[in-house]
Amino acid sequence: MKSNIIIQKDKNQIIKICRNHTEFKKELYIYRKKPKFVPKLLDHNGKNTVILEYIEGNPIIDLINPDFTKLALLFVELHSLESKKGKKICLKDSNPKNFIVSSKEQKYYMLDFSEWEYDYPESDLIHFLLFWASIYPFEKFQKIFNQFKNAYRTSLPINPIAWEIFLPEIISAFDGRRRKYNKSQNPLSKDVMANRELMAEI
Ligand SMILES: Nc1ncnc2c1ncn2[C@@H]1O[C@H](COP(=O)(O)OP(=O)(O)OP(=O)(O)O)[C@@H](O)[C@H]1O
Ligand SMILES: [Mg+2]
Secondary structure, X not given: XXXXXXXXXXXXXXXXXXXXXXXXXXXXXXXXXXXXOOOOEEEEOOOOEEEEEOOOEEEHHHOOOOOHHHHHHHHHHHHOOXXXXXXXXXXXXXXXXXXXXXXXXXXXXXXXXXXXXXXXXXXXXXXXXXXXXXXXXHHHHHHHHHHHHHHHHOOOOOOHHHHHHHHHHHHHHHHHHHHHOOHHHOOOOOOHHHHHHHHOOO
């Protein structure tokens, strides 16, 4: 946990106390745009705390078959918010824990905008897919990879040159973080290398 989270189910809200003012400002910047794919911003204290609508649901990592078409559309919506010199608002921390599905309507939500940056959208897509390439067997990964990239491409382009340049860099940062936070103890899919090779075929 980077922040302090207080869940108040009775009030249907969640209090997020950010680590610092910068991360708070980043969260606020996104929530103030009122995108439809995020929980509603209920209040904030101007310093480090936001109060958000509580979404009763499950993190996508707990689902047997998350809907990767709907997940791609979350990225389309985020990347469509703003453009700056060819870069878009990117989540950066596209860890699966930052995506939840509501129990009520099976609506997909993106969370945690404390690290967003203007970047090339391909970087977000690669980072997100690397998590699944680490855990899914080849056949399952192949299916979701195709679903995800096709769904994204129905709305926004994926630049194959940017993809080719970023893929090795992001893999190396991803593996570095796994080593640093000792996640290398978690078993990787035996197909991780094959999955990553597949990712090169954009
Ligand atoms: N509005 C919400 N409704 C329901 N659950 C939420 C909501 N906001 C956050 N959560 C839950 O709290 C967890 C942590 O929230 P968030 O990612 O914003 O904080 P964080 O400190 O950045 O955590 P991490 O370091 O794990 O990414 C989420 O993974 C999610 O399970
Ligand atoms: Mg988070």
